[in-house]
Amino acid sequence: MKASLTFLGSGTSMGVPTLGCTCAVCTSTDPRNNRMRPSVAIRFHEASERNADARERLVLIDTGQEFRIQALRDHILRVDAVLYTHPHADHILGLDDLRPLTFKNATPTPLYADADTIATIRRIFDYTFRTENRYPTSARVELVEIPTVPGTTIDIHGVLFERVAVIHGRSEITGFRFGSAAYLTDMSDLSEDSIKRLANLDILILDALRREPHPSHSHLDKSIALAQRIGAKRTYFTHISHDLDHGPVSAELPAGIYLAYDGLRLEFEIA
Template sequence: MDGQLTFLGTGTSMGVPTLGCACAVCTSADPHDRRLRPSALVRWRDADGGPERVVVIDTGPDFREQALRAGVTRVDAVLYTHGHADHILGMDDLRPLSYIAFHEGGPIPLYATEETAKVLNHVYDYTFSPEATYSHRAKVQLEPLGERTNVHGVEFVRIPVLHGDMEISGFRFGNTAYLTDVSAIPESSFALLTGLEHLVLSALRHKPHPSHATLEQALAWALRIGARHTWLTHIAHELGHEETNRTLPQSVRLAYDGLTIPVCVGL
């Protein structure tokens, strides 16, 4: 089934430009060098000509602006990679869309591991707590993220990856995989990444970081996995778009905010 993947944001946790920084990338005039916090959108239309289906991967602090820019008018489900601020702090901006979804048949499901759900429950106590009395809370419901999550017929396979000492979630859907905040990929996860057309992979910068891969490490994984196209995301301000792309093999490119690629989401 044909679908689309849109990069809502391709920046690292602090975004690019980074507050207080006057480096060449932060002051660049190239719009590709402006990166909001990392998030992605998967869309497809049901085979029977039904409504467009929209799945969001992570709702970071820039979610509202990103959703406006991408023309998002509905969300069928959210999949969370992990509970860090740059991936969850826009959850409350689902409120207006959740009221629409609720009228159509229930709260928006938010799929999260137990560890991520714990953070969401804590941060959004006024939304999830059974004692919460805030009447304008988002109509959302935490659902356990298992090995496979089916959203209106499209299967999202969880791909475990390491982010420092945390195990977090990447996702494979059809011929595409989305892996962010990666510092290591377990052997068992490489086995889930065969035959890809598109691989999205995080690549922070050149200098090592305890919980993120360097560009060089991401490149080595990209070549090993061998997707036809690899798109790098979660990019810090050390990597300028044009100058970095010039150093990469043709099959590997830095993604940028708003980039939309056609993907196959399943049979």
């Protein structure tokens, strides 16, 4: 089954341009150097024989601070589910902007996350999830815990999203494989088990923050080495800081490896 993935954002937690910075990338006229907080939208059509209500489905991975702007730009009219990678601000703070999109759904929109992420979301968005004195126009959502055991899968309208463990500094967070694509943002390293789960990919999306090593994110050379080891047909780097200028860096990347940019849409097989 065909699917598409759109990069809603490909930047870091501070975005690019970064506030207060006048470097060459932050002042660049290349639109590919304008990077909102990292998120993707995945679209696929259900097979009619599996569901009489077959139509396009849309699954988000993360909702950063600019989600409203990203959704307007990408013409997102409804959301069927959201998968969260971890509880940092640049991945969850756009949750409240789901509100008008969830009003259209017959049932609460599921938000899938691990236990730590659920705890943080409940604390920050208490007015959404409290049972008493709940804000009347809160997002119509429900939190669904993702077990962190190896091989965990989530069935979203007939498509399996597999949890892939990702090392993010001192923490283990969540990446996802779906069909022939995988999305691993905020990654500093991968275990051998996770690498095995990424075999035979058409599209691999990896964190590549900057040229210099970083304690909680993979840097350019390390990401290139991981991409070559995993061997996907195409690899795209995301969570890119203002240290990487899209044009010059793209020219030096090995064949089959690319920098992502906001608005880029890729097609792949999802089931």
